[in-house]
Amino acid sequence: MNLTSRLNMLPFDDLEARSAILDEIFGGSVPDSLSILPPFYCDYGLGASFGERVFINQGCFFLDFGGISIGDGVLIGPRVTLTTAGHPVEPAERYDFITHAPIVIEDDVWIGAAATVTPGVTVGRGSVVGAGAVVAKDVPPLSVVTGTSVVERRRLRPASAADV
Secondary structure (H helix, E strand, O other): OHHHHHHHHOOOOOHHHHHHHHHHHOOOOOOOOOEEOOOEEEOOOOOEEEOOOOEEOOOEEEEOOOOEEEOOOOEEOOOOEEEOEEOOOOHHHOOOOOEEOOEEEOOOOEEOOOOEEOOOOEEOOOOEEOOOOEEOOOEOOOOEEOOOOOOOOOOOOOOOOOOO
8 A cells, every 4th residue: 555655646747657666566567558547546456467458547446355357458447446355244243354255357348437346246358337336246248237226135133232
């Protein structure tokens, strides 16, 4: 997070320094064709990998503890969140550990502004994720998905006072 703070303080036209910090953040050389517009935020960096010709717009959050793989020709809009970690849903277990699962964004995907992709999701080749969408299950190749509807999946057990 210290490195992303430094990245976000650089003058916009200092491409050489931006490239060097991105190499540090991601733990090795990233493709020359990778374009990340600041501000950009990630929690680890070492869990992310990128294909060629990837464009990531301003204000994105990559929580990459569980791993993020981004294919070739991917376009990611502003304020997109890719989050690979979470907590158990049962109230009595929420503080016990962190859950995580990788996110895979296949080639030629476009993710619209302010979309959120959750742990364990694969977005199939050539698909479009509409602006503001919350993606909680795999997206088949060559699909367009949109929406933020709430679907009740199950009811949780109330936590006892001793569990909290």
